[in-house]
Amino acid sequence: MITLKGSRITSMQFINEEDVALLLAGSDDGLIRLYRKFDQPEVELVSAWRGLSDILPGSRGSGLHCKWQQSNGYLFVGGDSRVIKVWDAEEELCVQEMPTRSVSQVTGVSVDPSGIMLLVGFIDGSVKLYDRRLPPTECMIANFSESQSRVLQVAYVGYQHQEFLMGTANGDVMLWDIRQRARTLKIDAGITDVEINGLSIHEHGLLVGCGSNTQNIRVLNLMGETVGAIRYNEGFLQRQASPIHSLAFHPRRLVLAVNTATSVSFFKSNAQNFVSSF
Structure with missing residues (x-):
């Protein structure tokens, strides 16, 4: 179990997942930490190093959010x-x-396989598309906005990576077609009245x-x-109630990391596929 004092983990990701996986954790003080075992x-x-040094004064509401790209070892970081x-993680x-x-x-970051096109979610409910090849004043090339609820995560999906999924704090999960600039699917992932x-x-x-x-x-x-449900504080010795801050799926294994204000815990399924209960 991982615990931090004086800061809050706001982003987690498994990296180097095809070899000896590491857990990357970003916190609201701008620090990035890598853990093994x-x-x-x-x-x-x-x-550990400082991923964001220019955090807005008096603002630690969003924290730090990042996306790892395995193919080139780059880490894309945003937040308050x-x-x-864009970090070269090996060289820091x-x-x-x-x-x-x-x-x-910034509340969520995703990058296409080329490492050129970035999708970035924001606290106002919008998702913006950036092209790294363009000058800084021109790199934002599209804006997707339908919800006014905080974006919690955004992710490229599909074989050609011309679609993306976004999830918001009110439970809306939406699939967007990037070329058509249109939403093609919307489901409710919410937990009743919460x-x-x-x-x-x-x-x-x-x-x-x-x-x-x-x-x-x-x-x-x-x-x-x-297809799965977890009551995080179940058990004979129940954990002290603490809101869940972030979740992270392992890309290759049936593992889900769960972060609260006090710790990071891991849940594993013994099923052979994801369409089973955790």
């Missing part, structure tokens, strides 16, 4: 800042900065995991059917 009693901190940073070196051209804070705090999209399994401040977690498919 995260599924063992003695978790080991591998590395007016810029998106920032290789590019792009202005968000938004007054809202705002969703954490949401994760499995880009290959096309599943959505969502968690609330009551520590209920649902896993559902794009037909809106619940």
Whole structure:
């Protein structure tokens, strides 16, 4: 179990998933931490550096959000800042900065396989598309906006990566066609009468995991059917109630990471596919 003092984990991701997987955690103080042996009693901190140094004064509501690209070792980082940073993770070196051209804070980042096109979700409910090849003043090339609810995650999906999924705090999960600039699907992933705090999209399994401040977690498919459910504080020795802040699916294994204000825990399914209960 991973715990932090004085900061809040706002983003998690499994990286190096085809070899010895590491857990990447971003926190609202702008720090990025890498852990290994995260599924063992003695978790080991591998590395840490400051992913965002220009956090907006008095603003730690969004925190830090990032997307790892395995093929080139780049980490795309945004959050309580007016810029998106691209990091060479091996060198811990920032290789590019792009202005968000938004007054809202970044709440989710996704990148296509080429590492050129970025989708970025914002606290005002919008998703913007950026082209890294263009000058900073011209790199924002499209805006997708239908919801006014905070975007919790955005993810490229589909074989040609011409579609993306976005999930919001009010439970809406929407599929968008990038070329047509049109929404093609909308489902309700909400937990009754409760705002969703954490949401994760499995880009290959096309599943959505969502968690609330009551520590209920649902896993559902794009037909809106619940295929898994977790009560985070069940057990003889119940955990102290703490809202769920973020979720993260492992890209290759049946593992879901769940982060609260006090810890990060992991849930695993013994099923052979994702269409089963956790």
